[in-house]
Amino acid sequence: MAKIMNDEQRLAILEAYDPQEHLIAVGRNKDNSPVLYYPAAWRLYELRLRYPHFTLEAEILHMDEEKGTVIIKAIGYDGLDYESSNLKGTAMKQGRIMELDKVETKAKSRVARDVGIGTEYALDMSEDETDARHDDKPVQQERRPKPLPQPTNDGSPTEQQMSTIAKLQKQLGEPQSNLDGLSFEDCAALLREYSQRLQEKRKSA
Numbered sequence: 001m002a003k004i005m006n007d008e009q010r011l012a013i014l015e016a017y018d019p020q021e022h023l024i025a026v027g028r029n030k031d032n033s034p035v036l037y038y039p040a041a042w043r044l045y046e047l048r049l050r051y052p053h054f055t056l057e058a059e060i061l062h063m064d065e066e067k068g069t070v071i072i073k074a075i076g077y078d079g080l081d082y083e084s085s086n087l088k089g090t091a092m093k094q095g096r097i098m099e100l101d102k103v104e105t106k107a108k109s110r111v112a113r114d115v116g117i118g119t120e121y122a123l124d125m126s127e128d129e130t131d132a133r134h135d136d137k138p139v140q141q142e143r144r145p146k147p148l149p150q151p152t153n154d155g156s157p158t159e160q161q162m163s164t165i166a167k168l169q170k171q172l173g174e175p176q177s178n179l180d181g182l183s184f185e186d187c188a189a190l191l192r193e194y195s196q197r198l199q200e201k202r203k204s205a
Helices: 007-016 040-050 097-114 119-123 136-141 159-171 184-204
Strands: 024-028 034-037 055-064 069-077 088-096
Touching (some): 034 119, 055 097, 055 184, 097 184
Antiparallel strands (some): 055 069
């Protein structure tokens, strides 16, 4: 069982923590200087050190079995809720279904970047200097996903939610359930539950 740090221990670790110690070289610039990158796992670790009560969640917004792709949305905030929080961020990441855990981690790490934890911050460089060399570069190379579903005015679920739930139920070997009466938020919670179960199933396979 993991040990729970008290505030005194956390602050002591945070004071000694140096993000630059965890930067890795992922290539070379034209002047032969290293292109540095702050790994996602360390970003999330720093996030927990700085903001121990930060809420960080992820959900599957779309899954395409034919193409083998999935779109994950991550949301994070430090407060009672997203709307009232001054420290918050959202991010979406598209990737392969077989790498669901990795896609989720990348989406969450982009939320961390939104609140000031990323390669450019670890290097203490200006945004202009890092646009083409660090975290933003892969984003520019990705194909932008189509507009994603938003809650309807009456709070009812979207067709995309219903379709994704049906696909996840099929992958989990569950019978197709009747979703009548469920709201957008109900379906979002169901998608989170199914995605977590699917990850656990793949880990144990």
